[in-house]
Amino acid sequence: MPRTSFSSISADLESWFRRHARDLPWRRLRTPWTALLSEALLQQTQVARITERFPEFLRRFPTPRAMARAGEAAVLEAWRGLGYYRRARSLHAAAVCIVERHGGEVPSDPQALRALPGVGRYTAGAVASLAFGQREPIVDGNVTRVLARLSDRREPVADTAGQSWCWQQATHLVQAAKNPGVTNEALMELGATICTPRSPACGRCPLSAQCGSRKAGSQAQVPVPRAPPVQRPLVLHALVEIRAGRVALQRKSDGLWQGLLVPPCSQASPTATAAEVTRSMPGMRAGRRLAEVDFVTTHRRIRFIVRAARLPASGDFTWVPLGRLRHRAVPAAALRVIEAARQAWPGSC
DNA sequence: CAGGCGTGGTA
DNA sequence: TTACCAAGCCT
Numbered sequence: 208m209p210r211t212s213f214s215s216i217s218a219d220l221e222s223w224f225r226r227h228a229r230d231l232p233w234r235r236l237r238t239p240w241t242a243l244l245s246e247a248l249l250q251q252t253q254v255a256r257i258t259e260r261f262p263e264f265l266r267r268f269p270t271p272r273a274m275a276r277a278g279e280a281a282v283l284e285a286w287r288g289l290g291y292y293r294r295a296r297s298l299h300a301a302a303v304c305i306v307e308r309h310g311g312e313v314p315s316d317p318q319a320l321r322a323l324p325g326v327g328r329y330t331a332g333a334v335a336s337l338a339f340g341q342r343e344p345i346v347d348g349n350v351t352r353v354l355a356r357l358s359d360r361r362e363p364v365a366d367t368a369g370q371s372w373c374w375q376q377a378t379h380l381v382q383a384a385k386n387p388g389v390t391n392e393a394l395m396e397l398g399a400t401i402c403t404p405r406s407p408a409c410g411r412c413p414l415s416a417q418c419g420s421r422k423a424g425s426q427a428q429v430p431v432p433r434a435p436p437v438q439r440p441l442v443l444h445a446l447v448e449i450r451a452g453r454v455a456l457q458r459k460s461d462g463l464w465q466g467l468l469v470p471p472c473s474q475a476s477p478t479a480t481a482a483e484v485t486r487s488m489p490g491m492r493a494g495r496r497l498a499e500v501d502f503v504t505t506h507r508r509i510r511f512i513v514r515a516a517r518l519p520a521s522g523d524f525t526w527v528p529l530g531r532l533r534h535r536a537v538p539a540a541a542l543r544v545i546e547a548a549r550q551a552w553p554g555s556c
Numbered sequence: 557c558a559g560g561c562g563t564g565g566t567a
Numbered sequence: 568t569t570a571c572c573a574a575g576c577c578t
Contacts, residue, residue: 245574249573249575250574251562251573252563252573252574252575255565256564256573290561290564291561291575293560294575324576324577327575345574347573347575399574404572432571435570435571462560462561463560464562503563505572540562540563
């Protein structure tokens with residue numbers, strides 16, 4: 208792609224974006240902190256999921272200092288149901304860093320941004336360009352797709368070589384831009400609303416005249432999809448005790464759903480007996496089987512085998528009222544496990 | 557660097 | 568119903 212094309216593309220992107228930008232909550236008030244907050248929330252998550260939740264985050268954590276003071280548990284609680292919960296723990300740690308190392312202000316230097324927990328190349332570039340107007344490139348899933356189609360790239364874009372090519376293209380584009388932040392945001396917006404993975408709306412695309420895949424009619428083949436991840440099976444035995452309208456939960460210390468509240472779980476064979484299930488669970492007694500719940504993540508196919516349980520009074524449990532589950536740091540999978548248990552609970556109709 | 561890390565929407 | 572995948576990062 209010749210240099211003149213990049214300046215023409217960025218100009219078309221910017222003018223299109225000024226007319227067609229969606230009204231998103233984090234665009235109303237654009238500060239460095241709202242940029243960092245929204246980008247952390249949006250990692251691997253669709254815009255529509257975050258638009259509803261962003262106002263609550265901004266209300267609860269209006270500044271890095273407020274988030275640092277609120278504590279990690281409060282951030283995890285606000286993050287309920289959004290997945291990839293390490294983002295929540297990283298964001299809180301980043302807020303602490305910002306308070307301790309940067310006087311409570313989000314840094315503008317890409318290097319300093321990169322040093323924050325949970326901030327990689329994309330997020331650092333996004334905050335630097337969108338919030339500070341710096342000439343930093345960004346590459347995410349949307350940008351990757353738009354760039355691949357513009358050049359009608361028939362080779363993979365997901366592997367190392369492909370991503371390197373994308374960053375190079377994005378760098379050229381932002382170098383040619385009049386307003387780097389606007390060009391970057393427009394590039395993402397185009398990928399999200401026009402240049403979609405399937406059936407892109409080329410008829411409404413401001414770049415259609417300059418698009419290689421449009422010219423070749425290869426939009427459906429570009430970019431080449433990457434091989435789907437293998438989904439490994441995992442069996443978890445969950446022990447649920449409901450007493451006086453409350454369910455016993457534990458804060459998970461590692462692995463899947465680390466830091467979140469879940470019923471006591473152990474990994475064992477699908478045919479394990481109650482005694483075998485509780486062998487590594489001191490003081491806990493497993494009762495009758497109540498239900499099975501299947502849950503799919505990106506890399507796993509999880510089967511929960513749910514048993515009623517008798518948990519020791521001395522255990523370190525958090526007893527959460529059933530009606531409050533959706534306001535606590537309980538992952539969606541655990542909500543489904545608890546709901547299945549409640550349906551099958553002795554005495555339930 | 558390949559694999560781990562969630563969830564829900566859409567076709 | 569399955570398949571795909573979304574404003575990625577970390578180890």
